[in-house]
Amino acid sequence: MNSSISNGASLPTKNDEIEWEMRPGGMFVQRRFVDASSSRGGPMIRVNVSYCSSLHELFLPAESTFGDVKKLLAHKTGLEPKEQRLFFRGKEKQDQEHLHLGGVKDKSKILLLEDSTSKERKLEEMRKNSEMLKASQAVAGVKVEVDKLSERVSALEVAVNGGTKVAEKEFLISTELLMRQLLKLDSIEAEGEAKLQRKAEVRRVQNIVDTLDSLKEKNSKPFGNNGNAVSVTTKWENFGSGMGSLNAPPPMSSSGKVTRDLEQFD
Numbered sequence: 001m002n003s004s005i006s007n008g009a010s011l012p013t014k015n016d017e018i019e020w021e022m023r024p025g026g027m028f029v030q031r032r033f034v035d036a037s038s039s040r041g042g043p044m045i046r047v048n049v050s051y052c053s054s055l056h057e058l059f060l061p062a063e064s065t066f067g068d069v070k071k072l073l074a075h076k077t078g079l080e081p082k083e084q085r086l087f088f089r090g091k092e093k094q095d096q097e098h099l100h101l102g103g104v105k106d107k108s109k110i111l112l113l114e115d116s117t118s119k120e121r122k123l124e125e126m127r128k129n130s131e132m133l134k135a136s137q138a139v140a141g142v143k144v145e146v147d148k149l150s151e152r153v154s155a156l157e158v159a160v161n162g163g164t165k166v167a168e169k170e171f172l173i174s175t176e177l178l179m180r181q182l183l184k185l186d187s188i189e190a191e192g193e194a195k196l197q198r199k200a201e202v203r204r205v206q207n208i209v210d211t212l213d214s215l216k217e218k219n220s221k222p223f224g225n226n227g228n229a230v231s232v233t234t235k236w237e238n239f240g241s242g243m244g245s246l247n248a249p250p251p252m253s254s255s256g257k258v259t260r261d262l263e264q265f266d
Contacts, residue, residue: 047104049086051077051112062104067095073112083118087111128191135194142184143201146208149177153208153215160215171216178209 042063049056049069056076058069070081077084086093088102088110104110153174159166182205190198 042100045099045104045106045108047099047108047110049073049110049112056112060099062100062106064099065095066093066097066099066102069099069110070095077112079112079114079118083115085113085115087113132190132192132194135188135190136197138188139185139190139194139197139201142181142188146178146181146201146205149174149181150204150208153212157211157215160219166215166219168216168219171212171219175209175212178205178212181205 042061044059045062047058047060047069049058051073054077056073058072060068060072066086067081069086070084073079073084074081081095088104088108093102156166156170156174182202185198185202185205188194188198
């Protein structure tokens with residue numbers, strides 16, 4: 001019996017194993033096999049991509065596009081596809097162009113450059129991060145000084161609430177030193193998280209000054225049998241250079257004036 005039919009197609013012999021598959025309509029038909037190379041987009045090739053001082057080797061189908069190359073390079077370089085520019089034989093290649101049609105063969109070399117706008121954006125981000133770090137450090141420096149002053153005000157609060165008459169210059173010096181820290185905070189240019197840190201420290205200073213105003217008012221009232229003023233001073237130079245001295249600063253018109261000035265910094 002002839003194993004071929006009039007159109008030239010070969011019929012399966014007994015030694016051939018026939019595999020069947022079911023179509024969506026329920027009909028069994030012989031399974032069709034597709035050549036593996038065609039499903040991969042042609043033969044596989046190795047491509048060397050030069051980026052800065054690094055060389056990246058890619059293994060991909062020859063019929064891939066340059067856009068496919070960018071996707072692979074994103075994992076190796078950290079550059080997003082839109083941040084990449086690929087050059088082959090001195091010409092920049094577009095994402096939709098195919099490697100094999102552009103002349104790329106096995107072991108061909110491709111040049112990768114970072115897009116200029118991407119570079120500028122990253123430099124700007126680095127500059128902002130640097131400024132934010134600098135501002136945060138400046139705020140932290142002020143915070144250290146305010147911590148010391150806060151402890152001093154707490155000591156004054158214990159003395160006044162305990163019935164001790166405190167010399168008025170103690171309140172004046174404390175207020176003057178806090179105002180100086182407030183001016184430092186106002187001079188710090190900050191954005192983002194650093195700006196929030198500065199704002200929180202400004203409010204903290206305001207609250208401490210409000211406490212001082214209340215203590216000063218309470219201290220000015222008669223204290224029963226305690227008629228003598230007691231100075232509960234410490235060495236003010238411990239709070240850092242330029243932060244004041246044992247001499248009281250020029251008198252202020254009123255405690256309300258201090259509060260109004262402070263509110264301008266919020």
